[in-house]
Amino acid sequence: MIGTILRVSMSFDFPHGFVWGVSTSAYQIEGAWNVDGKGESVWDRFTRHPGRITDGSTGDIACDHYHRYDEDVSLLAQLRVGAYRFSISWPRILPQGRGAVEPRGIAFYDRLVDALMARGITPYVTLFHWDLPQALEDAGGWRRRDTARYFADYATTVARHLGDRVRHWITLNEPLSVVGAGYLAGAHAPGRRSLRAAAQATHTFLLAHGLASQAIRAIRSEAVVGIANSFSPVYPDRRIDRRVARRISAVLNELFMDPLFRGHYPAVLAPLLHTINRSIRWSDWDIIHQQPDFVGVNHYSRFIARRTLLPFIGFRFLRPLYEQVLFTDMDWEVYPPGFYRILRWIRQRYGNPPILVTENGAAWNEPVDAGRIRDHRRIDYLRRYLRELARALREGQDIRGYFVWSLLDNFEWQYGYSRRFGIVHVDYRTGNRIPKDSYYFYKGVCTTGRID
Numbered sequence: 001m002i003g004t005i006l007r008v009s010m011s012f013d014f015p016h017g018f019v020w021g022v023s024t025s026a027y028q029i030e031g032a033w034n035v036d037g038k039g040e041s042v043w044d045r046f047t048r049h050p051g052r053i054t055d056g057s058t059g060d061i062a063c064d065h066y067h068r069y070d071e072d073v074s075l076l077a078q079l080r081v082g083a084y085r086f087s088i089s090w091p092r093i094l095p096q097g098r099g100a101v102e103p104r105g106i107a108f109y110d111r112l113v114d115a116l117m118a119r120g121i122t123p124y125v126t127l128f129h130w131d132l133p134q135a136l137e138d139a140g141g142w143r144r145r146d147t148a149r150y151f152a153d154y155a156t157t158v159a160r161h162l163g164d165r166v167r168h169w170i171t172l173n174e175p176l177s178v179v180g181a182g183y184l185a186g187a188h189a190p191g192r193r194s195l196r197a198a199a200q201a202t203h204t205f206l207l208a209h210g211l212a213s214q215a216i217r218a219i220r221s222e223a224v225v226g227i228a229n230s231f232s233p234v235y236p237d238r239r240i241d242r243r244v245a246r247r248i249s250a251v252l253n254e255l256f257m258d259p260l261f262r263g264h265y266p267a268v269l270a271p272l273l274h275t276i277n278r279s280i281r282w283s284d285w286d287i288i289h290q291q292p293d294f295v296g297v298n299h300y301s302r303f304i305a306r307r308t309l310l311p312f313i314g315f316r317f318l319r320p321l322y323e324q325v326l327f328t329d330m331d332w333e334v335y336p337p338g339f340y341r342i343l344r345w346i347r348q349r350y351g352n353p354p355i356l357v358t359e360n361g362a363a364w365n366e367p368v369d370a371g372r373i374r375d376h377r378r379i380d381y382l383r384r385y386l387r388e389l390a391r392a393l394r395e396g397q398d399i400r401g402y403f404v405w406s407l408l409d410n411f412e413w414q415y416g417y418s419r420r421f422g423i424v425h426v427d428y429r430t431g432n433r434i435p436k437d438s439y440y441f442y443k444g445v446c447t448t449g450r451i452d
Contacts, residue, residue, distance in 0.1 A: 011452045012390040019122070019401025020446040021083035022076070022423070023359050025129035025173065027059045028410040030089060032066035036104035039095025041131040042141070042182075046189035057416035063408050063426050069112050071433065072407065075424055077119040079439060080446045084121050085358060085403050086112070087129035087173065090154055097133030098150045106161050113165050124356075124403075125162065126170040126228065127155055127212065130178055130189070130413075137190050142178065142201035142208075145279060152211035159219040167224055170296055170358065171212045174230045175205040175256055187414055199276040203284070206259050210287035228296030228358040229256050233341045237306040245305035252303065253345070261350045263289035294400065295346065296358035300330075302338035326377070329363040329419050334381055340388035347397050354398050360385055361405035363412070363419040366436070373425050373436035382438065386451045404442060408433070 027043050034040075047058040065072055076084050090097065092105035116123050128151065136147055155171070181188035184198040213225045231253050236245040247268050254266040263285050265273050274280060326334040339360070346355065362381040366373050382404065393399055409422035417428055423439040426432070445451060 011450055012387070012394075014390070014393070014449045014451075016449075018399075018449060019083050019356070019403075020442075020449075021081045021085055021122075021124065021401060021403040022079070022407040022442075023085040023403040023405050024065070024407050024410065025087040025126070025131075026089040026092070027062070027129070027131040028406075028412070029063040029065040029072075029408055030092075031059065031061040031064045033058075033060045035066065036092075036108070037095060037102040038089065038105060039091035039097070039102075040134040041089065041091045042134050042137050042189035043131050045134050045137075046191055049191070052191065053414055053416045055416035055418050057411065059411045061428075062411045063428075064431050065408070066108065068431065069108075070115055073112070073115045073119060073121070075433060075435065076116070076121055076407065078435075079443050082120075082122060082446070083124050083168075083401065083403070084116055084407075085124040085126060085170070087126035087131075088158060089131055090128060091131065091133040091135075093157060094133065094154055095135075097136035098153060101157055109158075109162060113162055117165060122168065123162075123166050124168040124170065125158070125166050126173050127151075127158060128171065128208075129173040130182075132190075141190060142183070142204045143197050144200075145204055145207065148204050148207035148211055151208040152215045155212035156215045156219060159216045159223070163216070163220040163223065167220070167222060169216050169223055169225045170228050171209045171216075171225065172205060173228045173296075173358075174298055175202070175209075175227075176230055176252070179205070181414075196276050199273050200279065202255065202273065203277055203280055206256070206288045207284060209260070210290055213290055213292070214287075224293045226292040226294035226296050226356065227256070227260070228298055229253075230298045231342045231346065232299065232301060232303050233338045233345065234303045234305050237304050241305050241307050244307045248303065248305045253342070254349075257295070257346075257350065259285070259288045261291055261353075291353065294354040294356050295350075296356050297343070297346070298359035298405075299339055299342060299357065300360065300362075301328075301332040302335045302341075328381075329365055330415075332362075334362070334384075336384040336388045339385050340391050343389070343392040343397055343399070344395075347392075352396075352398050354400055356400055357389065357402040359403060359405040361421050361423075363421045365418075365420045366425075368425060368434065371434065373434060375423075375436045375438045378423070378436070378438040379441045382442065382445075383451060386445070390451065 179198050183192045183201045186193040216223045234245045234249040236242045250266040250268045258266045366375045406421045409420040409426040412419040425434040
């Protein structure tokens with residue numbers, strides 16, 4: 001019939017048991033920076049230097065999750081997620097990074113874990129999400145091999161206290177970000193700018209993951225232990241940029257994967273890393289070369305590589321060539337096919353390991369309109385990226401779960417509070433929480449296990 005519109009409905013049912021969750025991190029939401037015996041972290045110190053944070057803010061209060069955690073757990077329960085990924089503040093447990101344990105810090109996470117389990121939400125614990133105790137940084141931080149041992153001791157402490165209820169553990173979150181932004185570029189805490197320091201920190205992180213994994217399993221043999229790395233496909237800008245794109249991909253995607261799965265650094269990086277860091281021991285690889293129980297995949301966008309005249313490889317996010325190209329407030333391109341591409345790359349290179357998508361989301365600052373936040377761009381982002389995830393699942397990739405970044409608007413590192421990733425809006429003056437339209441969209445996904 002003329003004028004009739006034919007609509008084809010396409011949907012995908014995720015497998016039974018697929019884990020739906022959301023992620024947060026301690027420094028970005030907890031606040032209470034010096035409460036109940038907590039020690040100073042590198043971010044507590046870093047944010048106090050003028051000009052380092054875009055809006056001049058700190059994480060001193062953040063979302064005040066430390067005092068409002070029960071309200072936030074209620075939001076999780078209403079969202080109907082099956083899991084919550086959060087990080088533990090190392091200086092809240094060990095104010096000096098080692099030595100005496102602060103019982104009030106342990107008690108907070110005891111309460112949080114109990115509140116989650118009372119509502120049927122499985123805790124996924126990240127041990128390090130960038131907030132190194134300042135006392136350890138003063139002694140050399142991740143540049144020193146000893147920090148790996150202190151991290152393993154910290155992991156032992158937490159596993160002993162929470163391991164009877166927590167089964168899923170993530171040792172490190174995006175160590176590459178700390179290496180690149182914290183020790184090489186100086187844009188993140190601790191604000192250092194040294195290629196040598198970055199190379200040293202890289203190896204210490206790998207040792208820390210290996211030692212902490214062993215420590216957790218020694219306490220709880222049933223523990224499931226992984227690592228969360230950032231992954232982005234790298235596209236050459238031009239044909240002549242293919243070689244530099246390959247090198248950039250080695251840095252972004254292989255640096256913290258090849259050592260775990262293959263027992264050595266990526267071939268294009270190994271000569272440089274071994275030359276710069278003379279403290280590497282061959283016996284280290286016996287500790288590092290342990291395949292994790294799962295790989296945490298943090299993914300947001302793709303990179304475009306272009307050869308430059310600089311002595312090191314250069315890269316950039318794609319800038320809009322056409323008006324229809326969409327970017328988030330982070331200036332990150334919305335490019336869902338890149339998600340499928342990087343998942344497929346992991347499968348091909350590392351033999352289809354179990355995957356948890358530990359972070360995926362978008363930053364847009366939408367206004368509150370009559371008590372409602374209509375964040376339709378974020379909904380569209382999540383729907384489109386979930387379709388690519390479904391595509392990978394249909395092809396047999398072993399993906400166990402998906403965690404949105406983030407539950408709450410929060411302190412977004414060097415951008416302060418000027419970027420909003422949350423599916424729940426936070427009024428930073430009052431602390432009030434308002435679920436956004438994306439919260440209700442995601443609730444539907446969690447409830448049905450389906451995307452349309």
